[in-house]
Amino acid sequence: IIGGNMLRKHLYRIRAMPYLLWTIIFTIVPLFFIIYYSFKVKDKSFVFTLDNYKKFFTPTYLKIIFVSLKLSLISTFLCLILGYPAGLFLSRIKAEKRRNILVLLFIMPLWTNFLLRTYSWMSIFREQGIINQMLINIGIIDSPIKFLNNNFAIIIGMIYNFLPFMVLPIYTALINIDKEYIECAKDLGAKGKDLFFRVIFPLSFKGVISGCIMVFMPSVTTFIISDLLGGSQNMLVGNLIQREFLQARNWETGSSISLIMIFIIFVSLMIFRIFVKKSDNEFTEGFKIW
Numbered sequence: 001i002i003g004g005n006m007l008r009k010h011l012y013r014i015r016a017m018p019y020l021l022w023t024i025i026f027t028i029v030p031l032f033f034i035i036y037y038s039f040k041v042k043d044k045s046f047v048f049t050l051d052n053y054k055k056f057f058t059p060t061y062l063k064i065i066f067v068s069l070k071l072s073l074i075s076t077f078l079c080l081i082l083g084y085p086a087g088l089f090l091s092r093i094k095a096e097k098r099r100n101i102l103v104l105l106f107i108m109p110l111w112t113n114f115l116l117r118t119y120s121w122m123s124i125f126r127e128q129g130i131i132n133q134m135l136i137n138i139g140i141i142d143s144p145i146k147f148l149n150n151n152f153a154i155i156i157g158m159i160y161n162f163l164p165f166m167v168l169p170i171y172t173a174l175i176n177i178d179k180e181y182i183e184c185a186k187d188l189g190a191k192g193k194d195l196f197f198r199v200i201f202p203l204s205f206k207g208v209i210s211g212c213i214m215v216f217m218p219s220v221t222t223f224i225i226s227d228l229l230g231g232s233q234n235m236l237v238g239n240l241i242q243r244e245f246l247q248a249r250n251w252e253t254g255s256s257i258s259l260i261m262i263f264i265i266f267v268s269l270m271i272f273r274i275f276v277k278k279s280d281n282e283f284t285e286g287f288k289i290w
Contacts, residue, residue: 037255052256072219075158083166091174149231157225166211173207
């Protein structure tokens with residue numbers, strides 16, 4: 001028996017080797033390069049400085065970070081407002097085949113290229129696009145509305161591209177709720193708003209947190225959406241990093257900004273984790289979350 005257990009442990013380790021090598025080569029090693037370049041003086045090897053980080057605290061860079069965080073939080077909140085009812089609707093469909101078809105239809109846009117999906121909104125929002133032409137033909141407006149090259153277009157692009165990442169975790173959390181909890185709550189007189197806020201929402205709170213993380217992280221670092229829909233005058237932190245690496249060829253500043261964004265995302269994850277622990281503790285005390 002002992003020999004069989006040892007053999008299984010060795011097999012598990014052997015099976016894990018490809019994933020370990022992949023993580024080391026494509027995650028850990030590049031991260032070390034980013035750390036090295038973030039402290040390096042430009043055009044000098046193994047000469048280090050903190051000036052690359054000081055640039056981050058200039059008003060121009062801080063404004064870009066603030067706008068990026070603001071738009072990411074707004075898009076995450078709107079995705080939650082739109083995504084929770086969608087996940088709740090999907091979870092309440094009793095016919096499993098029909099439910100699976102609707103879930104498949106919901107995630108089907110993800111099968112197309114991210115760049116093509118964003119380009120499609122350019123054709124919709126442009127001055128000769130579908131929306132402007134429809135409003136002009138109806139007679140609501142006389143001249144085209146400028147939908148592109150502003151924060152509104154960026155938020156719409158974020159919501160469209162990242163909404164499935166909010167819906168799927170919430171749907172998974174809702175579909176896995178033990179129906180006996182809900183039946184017991186109804187037997188004890190809970191209904192409507194009380195049933196939702198005291199039972200259903202707390203039980204699905206981990207799905208909400210997972211969805212918020214999966215929407216917030218790509219939103220705060222995106223550069224394609226802001227580049228195509230926001231225009232050159234609306235720069236987010238992803239565009240700033242892209243410009244430093246590809247246009248300015250300043251890997252040192254780009255690496256320092258990347259590390260700061262990793263730190264900001266890490267802090268955000270810790271905050272989300274605190275909310276999850278709080279919800280678990282309050283749930284065990286009696287289905288309370290507020």
